[in-house]
Amino acid sequence: MSTATGYNFAYLDEQSKRMIRRAILKAVAIPGYQVPFGGREMPLPHGWGTGGMQVTASVIGEADRLKVIDQGADDTTNAVSIRRFFATTAGVETTESTAAASLIQTRHRIPETPLQADQILIYQVPIPEPLRFIEPRETETRKMHALSEYGAMQVKLYEDVARFGHIATSYDYPVMVNNRYMMDPSPIPKFDNPKMNRMPALQLFGAGFEKRIYAVPPYTEVKSLDFDDYPFEVQRWDENCAICGSDHSFLDEVIIDDAGSKMFVCSDTDYCRSRQTNATESATATEETLS
Amino acid sequence: MTTMIRVSGLQKSFTLHNQGGASFEVLNGAQLEVQQGECVVLHGQSGAGKSTFLKALYANYSVDGGEILLRDGDEMLDLTQALPRRIINLRQHCLGYVSQFLRVIPRISTLDVVMQPLLDLGVDKAICEAKAKDLLSKLNVPERLWHLAPSTFSGGEQQRVNIARGFIVDYPILLLDEPTASLDATNRKVVVELINNAKARGAAIVGIFHDEDVREAVADRLVDIRAI
Amino acid sequence: MNNRVMSDASIMNTSAWQDLAPLLSVRDVNKYYAPGKGCGPVNFDLYPGEVMGIVGESGSGKSTLLSCLSARQTPDSGQIIYNSEQFGEMDLYAGDESERRVLMRSEWGIVHQHARDGLRMNVSAGANIGERLMAVGQRHYGDIRAKAEEWLEAVEIDANRIDDRPSQFSGGMQQRLQIARNLVTHPRLIFMDEPTGGLDVSVQARLLDLLRNLVSQLGLSVIIVTHDLAVARLLAHRLMVMRRGEVVESGLTDQVLDDPQHPYTQLLVSSILQN
Numbered sequence A: 001m002s003t004a005t006g007y008n009f010a011y012l013d014e015q016s017k018r019m020i021r022r023a024i025l026k027a028v029a030i031p032g033y034q035v036p037f038g039g040r041e042m043p044l045p046h047g048w049g050t051g052g053m054q055v056t057a058s059v060i061g062e063a064d065r066l067k068v069i070d071q072g073a074d075d076t077t078n079a080v081s082i083r084r085f086f087a088t089t090a091g092v093e094t095t096e097s098t099a100a101a102s103l104i105q106t107r108h109r110i111p112e113t114p115l116q117a118d119q120i121l122i123y124q125v126p127i128p129e130p131l132r133f134i135e136p137r138e139t140e141t142r143k144m145h146a147l148s149e150y151g152a153m154q155v156k157l158y159e160d161v162a163r164f165g166h167i168a169t170s171y172d173y174p175v176m177v178n179n180r181y182m183m184d185p186s187p188i189p190k191f192d193n194p195k196m197n198r199m200p201a202l203q204l205f206g207a208g209f210e211k212r213i214y215a216v217p218p219y220t221e222v223k224s225l226d227f228d229d230y231p232f233e234v235q236r237w238d239e240n241c242a243i244c245g246s247d248h249s250f251l252d253e254v255i256i257d258d259a260g261s262k263m264f265v266c267s268d269t270d271y272c273r274s275r276q277t278n279a280t281e282s283a284t285a286t287e288e289t290l291s
Numbered sequence B: 001m002t003t004m005i006r007v008s009g010l011q012k013s014f015t016l017h018n019q020g021g022a023s024f025e026v027l028n029g030a031q032l033e034v035q036q037g038e039c040v041v042l043h044g045q046s047g048a049g050k051s052t053f054l055k056a057l058y059a060n061y062s063v064d065g066g067e068i069l070l071r072d073g074d075e076m077l078d079l080t081q082a083l084p085r086r087i088i089n090l091r092q093h094c095l096g097y098v099s100q101f102l103r104v105i106p107r108i109s110t111l112d113v114v115m116q117p118l119l120d121l122g123v124d125k126a127i128c129e130a131k132a133k134d135l136l137s138k139l140n141v142p143e144r145l146w147h148l149a150p151s152t153f154s155g156g157e158q159q160r161v162n163i164a165r166g167f168i169v170d171y172p173i174l175l176l177d178e179p180t181a182s183l184d185a186t187n188r189k190v191v192v193e194l195i196n197n198a199k200a201r202g203a204a205i206v207g208i209f210h211d212e213d214v215r216e217a218v219a220d221r222l223v224d225i226r227a228i
Numbered sequence C: 001m002n003n004r005v006m007s008d009a010s011i012m013n014t015s016a017w018q019d020l021a022p023l024l025s026v027r028d029v030n031k032y033y034a035p036g037k038g039c040g041p042v043n044f045d046l047y048p049g050e051v052m053g054i055v056g057e058s059g060s061g062k063s064t065l066l067s068c069l070s071a072r073q074t075p076d077s078g079q080i081i082y083n084s085e086q087f088g089e090m091d092l093y094a095g096d097e098s099e100r101r102v103l104m105r106s107e108w109g110i111v112h113q114h115a116r117d118g119l120r121m122n123v124s125a126g127a128n129i130g131e132r133l134m135a136v137g138q139r140h141y142g143d144i145r146a147k148a149e150e151w152l153e154a155v156e157i158d159a160n161r162i163d164d165r166p167s168q169f170s171g172g173m174q175q176r177l178q179i180a181r182n183l184v185t186h187p188r189l190i191f192m193d194e195p196t197g198g199l200d201v202s203v204q205a206r207l208l209d210l211l212r213n214l215v216s217q218l219g220l221s222v223i224i225v226t227h228d229l230a231v232a233r234l235l236a237h238r239l240m241v242m243r244r245g246e247v248v249e250s251g252l253t254d255q256v257l258d259d260p261q262h263p264y265t266q267l268l269v270s271s272i273l274q275n
Helices: A014-029 A050-059 A077-089 A138-146 A151-164 A190-196 A269-290 B050-057 B084-093 B110-120 B125-138 B155-167 B185-200 B212-218 C015-019 C062-069 C097-105 C125-135 C141-154 C171-183 C201-218 C229-235 C253-258 C263-270
Strands: A065-070 A103-107 A120-124 A175-177 A181-183 A202-207 A212-216 A222-224 A251-255 A262-266 B003-016 B022-035 B039-043 B065-072 B075-078 B095-099 B173-177 B204-208 B221-224 C024-034 C037-046 C051-055 C077-084 C088-091 C108-111 C189-193 C221-226 C238-243 C246-252
Touching: A014 A050, A014 A202, A014 A212, A050 A077, A050 A103, A050 A120, A050 A202, A050 A212, A065 A077, A065 A269, A077 A103, A151 C125, A151 C141, A190 A222, A262 A269, B003 B050, B003 B204, B022 B050, B022 B065, B022 B204, B039 B050, B039 B212, B050 B065, B050 B173, B050 B204, B084 B095, B084 C246, B095 B155, B110 B125, B110 B155, B125 B155, B125 B185, B155 B185, B185 B204, B185 B212, C024 C062, C037 C062, C037 C077, C037 C238, C037 C246, C051 C062, C051 C229, C062 C189, C062 C221, C077 C097, C097 C108, C108 C171, C125 C141, C125 C171, C141 C171, C171 C201, C201 C229, C221 C229, C229 C253, C238 C253, C238 C263, C246 C253, C246 C263
Parallel strands: A065 A103, A103 A120, A120 A202, B039 B204, B039 B221, B095 B173, B173 B204, C051 C221, C051 C238, C108 C189, C189 C221
Antiparallel strands: A175 A181, A175 A222, A202 A212, A251 A262, B003 B022, B003 B065, B065 B075, C024 C037, C024 C077, C077 C088, C238 C246
16 A cells, blocks of 8 residues: 555564564553663654654554644644655555544644544653753653652742742643653643543653653553642633634634734644534534424 | 769870970879869969869860769769760760850850850750849840850950850859959959859869969869879 | 741750760771772761761862762772661661662751752752652642741741742852751751851851751751861861871860871861961
8 A cells, every 4th residue: 555665664664663662562561661762763853753753653554544633733734744654654544533543643732532442642752851850860860760759840840839829831741650650741731631641542652852762551540740739720711612612622822813813723623623513413403303 | 072073093195296296294193083062273383284184174185094083963974985975965064164265156146155055955045044144244244245246355255254154054063274364353253252152052163273362262172283 | 046947955965865876887988089089997976966077188088988978979898877767777888779869858968068069050949948848748839838938047048039049149048048958858967068168257157157056956967077177166076087088086076176186187286377
């Protein structure tokens, strides 16, 4: 089915994939632990999702159906090129529907539609080390992970409350995985953090620049850090989605003219679209029943 | 009679390694016994070793041989063998030393300097403060100075602050190294009164006094340092 | 000084001194990088409530010794036994590194000569103090902040500076902040490396006075490295004089300084300017 010639299935050679799969297996076995791997060069620069792509390339099979999103949208440049990349090098079917996909590579969002047990969510990760903010030495952060010395991470939240009166960190919000390892969930909004907890789908994280892979196996406990008197909270909007009317999804603020008028729309384009379709269908159904 | 101090066979010499290794023998087999409520005054020429002897009794100087037994309750403690922390403990509740020099600690007020030793024993602050004020008044330290740090005081004022500090705890053993030197007659009389009060409550005192009148007023016994 | 933070009179003052076991026992500790560079053999016992000064000139091995004692530098040979509240009697370097690190953020404190080695310069003073509380599991922001305020005041820093970064503080304030950061978990043993080094004389006096009070009020055991004999006299109960890695003399502080026996100690003492 592959349309490109001269390339191995899904671009990476089988030896590299095997090496990456071993790293993935280790990551799944130790939830939240950052496994180093021999990162390969991909035909696009670091920072454009090369970590996620290498993980995708290593787990994708001919029968898979791939969805790629960037900030929740299927139609942004990055999402379109990665989807096309795998369509070309692996010849797999692609989709924009969350429910129809078996593999979802994502940058900065978790889809609104709850994921299922037979799906895999692959995150693109720019900085895998949650402790870097407080401790720049890698030797020291590794030791901190090994010994579960996570008090320093709380310092970041303390600073937030001290400065803003609440925990102002709104994305890249650190979590504890399986009560053992502290993990950087990649720059997803903290709105998405609760979705990670006990998610039926397998979650894999790939950091291409820093050559680290980590994972959250299905149904694993993922807890966002907080204070007893400043509990973890997700963002809320006063508005509903201007397109589908959703009052519970993550909204993007969109400027619509030079006068600064704005509207709020779902960041998850597929979710928004499927809600519109359902609305139309049920309206049609109602009409049919009435007639 | 209860023996409070028993010194025997005390040896002490100084070797100045950085001045050609010159060596001086100061004490050679010195001995002394002091009873409860007794005041022994050391005399002898300058350089005879009075001060060295007194400093050895406070463990401020080490000794080369002999025993220094001091009573702490039921125990006779050999100072020459005691661990530093035992000596510090002894100095806190049992062994007092008053010289004419105040070792000034920056920033601490006169009142605090004086009451610190009693406070360290866990005595209630109000009691410490009352006693400190009483001593300072007796020693004619003007009240306006009490809340200032003594570092800027005149020599005489500092000396009287130091005496107040030395007498705030009722030590069973008291060593006095010329505390009255250069005090005026009025204040000398106050110190004499303090010493006699200490004797009356049973303190064993060993002292060095330059002034004949003070010596006469407090000494039960005069001991020539060269003879012991 | 706040009563909630401070305990009563120091352990040295109680009559229980004789029943206490040593807090730290050092046996034949050696650490040499090159002949004459390092320290050892060193032997001593430190008891609860004791303040021990280690004096000597630069390069005498006193800082190396302090690193070994505070579990930051494995000695070539010898043993350091620490009597821990949480782990019982432990041979520092025979045990688990995780235990040593737990000690460092709970029962121990380390005050560095340079505040930037002991502080997080890019987070607020409050966070610097709160970090150790959070490291031992406290998760109540309000409580953590209240403790931080208490300790700022205990080290004579205005509590409304709580959200300022240490980089906005003077050298003396940074040093006091470092002390507060260490004391907040009520450690039993503090290691200090030239805590007054590099400070103006007037600032030094204030810091020394503060340290002296805290040490006696909290009944802390302290090992303090300094080349300043005046600092040693003011703070230390006993002294250890080091030269070329070896301990040449030790004993009661005023005895060592007023009646020095070893030629090197005599030289050291006689080199001080009298005022």
